[in-house]
Amino acid sequence: MKVAVVGATGVVGQEMLRLLESSPLGDSAPRLLASARSAGTKIRWRDAELTVELLNDDTVLDDLDVALMAAGSETARKWAPRFVAAGVAVVDNSSAYRLDDEVALVVPEVNPEAVPRGPAIIANPNCSTIILLLALKPLMHLAPSRVIADTYQAVSGAGRAGLDALEREATGGEFRIDDPFPFPIHGNLFPSIGEVGADGVTVEERKMLDESRKILGDDSFVVQGTCVRVPVARCHSIAVTMLFRSDDPARLSSALDALRQAPGLIVEEDPQAPPTPGRLSGVHEVSVGRVRAPSSDALQLWVVGDQVLKGAALNTVQIAELWSAKNG
Numbered sequence: 262m263k264v265a266v267v268g269a270t271g272v273v274g275q276e277m278l279r280l281l282e283s284s285p286l287g288d289s290a291p292r293l294l295a296s297a298r299s300a301g302t303k304i305r306w307r308d309a310e311l312t313v314e315l316l317n318d319d320t321v322l323d324d325l326d327v328a329l330m331a332a333g334s335e336t337a338r339k340w341a342p343r344f345v346a347a348g349v350a351v352v353d354n355s356s357a358y359r360l361d362d363e364v365a366l367v368v369p370e371v372n373p374e375a376v377p378r379g380p381a382i383i384a385n386p387n388c389s390t391i392i393l394l395l396a397l398k399p400l401m402h403l404a405p406s407r408v409i410a411d412t413y414q415a416v417s418g419a420g421r422a423g424l425d426a427l428e429r430e431a432t433g434g435e436f437r438i439d440d441p442f443p444f445p446i447h448g449n450l451f452p453s454i455g456e457v458g459a460d461g462v463t464v465e466e467r468k469m470l471d472e473s474r475k476i477l478g479d480d481s482f483v484v485q486g487t488c489v490r491v492p493v494a495r496c497h498s499i500a501v502t503m504l505f506r507s508d509d510p511a512r513l514s515s516a517l518d519a520l521r522q523a524p525g526l527i528v529e530e531d532p533q534a535p536p537t538p539g540r541l542s543g544v545h546e547v548s549v550g551r552v553r554a555p556s557s558d559a560l561q562l563w564v565v566g567d568q569v570l571k572g573a574a575l576n577t578v579q580i581a582e583l584w585s586a587k588n589g
């Protein structure tokens with residue numbers, strides 16, 4: 262398989278390159294694509310030094326099988342259909358196509374069957390949604406009436422510019438008006454991510470609901486919560502409360518059994534040592550801790566995952582591997 266990484270110089274693109282080094286998709290070196298800002302940059306991949314190419318109208322696409330895109334919605338809207346027209350499957354990290362009825366939205370541990378045959382756009386879900394669903398999918402047989410999910414989202418979720426803002430402020434630098442966050446983030450937090458709709462719900466909160474419904478194939482599923490940006494470099498954390506219509510004292514042990522067997526998930530059972538973003542940066546699996554039933558009609562859990570990996574680059578590479586296995 263010949264793979265291109267579009268956005269190879271970004272936070273997500275860089276992780277994709279590292280993952281391709283040990284992936285079956287890395288049987289030949291990937292092509293690296295980005296904007297004029299970084300075209301010509303050299304990036305090490307295994308023992309080779311690869312040169313970042315400019316993505317423009319002259320870019321040759323038809324030697325490729327798969328394009329892994331992490332270059333924002335605008336680039337995806339313009340380029341994903343062109344890749345597909347050239348016979349290239351696209352796995353895109355932006356929100357551009359996630360809710361398009363014609364496009365599969367995939368978390369390999371949840372709905373691998375959605376991966377299509379042939380060249381097509383496949384969307385990688387929102388990072389918080391992926392991390393949430395790794396923990397929720399094994400519990401869906403318990404039929405919650407409602408899920409409350411409050412997120413604590415790392416600055417790298419806003420890309421290189423988000424990390425730069427935290428690093429600068431943490432070392433005494435000033436907040437800048439062109440930072441991706443509307444207020445200083447060091448020593449602070451901000452309980453609103455993305456535009457706020459007429460109902461007061463933010464775009465990030467809306468994504469979690471709409472995308473979860475599509476991936477689970479259940480339009481009656483309800484997840485609500487507050488998405489908060491926190492001064493953490495990497496890893497999103499989610500405080501989850503599941504509410505049920507009936508009392509069931511046995512629900513907690515049934516939930517723990519299901520979580521322990523779930524793919525891609527680690528259950529951390531010591532309540533004194535719950536999962537934390539600092540420890541889980543760079544880890545592929547999502548961790549769940551503090552699993553408890555504060556009453557017999559509720560379950561609560563604390564979920565942490567590296568959003569650059571499982572929330573983006575790793576999920577994308579896993580989708581591409583599934584696509585390759587189906588189409589190889």
Ligand SMILES: NC(=O)c1ccc[n+]([C@@H]2O[C@H](COP(=O)([O-])OP(=O)(O)OC[C@H]3O[C@@H](n4cnc5c(N)ncnc54)[C@H](OP(=O)(O)O)[C@@H]3O)[C@@H](O)[C@H]2O)c1
Pocket residue numbers: 267268269270271272273274294295296297298299300316330331332333334336354355356387388417418419420421422568569572573
């Ligand atoms: N960061 C996360 O945790 C995360 C999680 C889930 C999804 N995502 C999504 O993944 C995408 C990338 O995010 P990121 O965090 O990696 O952003 P980033 O660090 O800002 O990197 C953006 C990348 O896109 C490239 N790019 C920008 N405009 C381009 C254009 N016109 N043509 C070609 N390449 C272009 C940039 O290249 P230059 O070096 O040339 O500027 C850079 O490589 C976004 O859609 C984001 O929403 C991110």
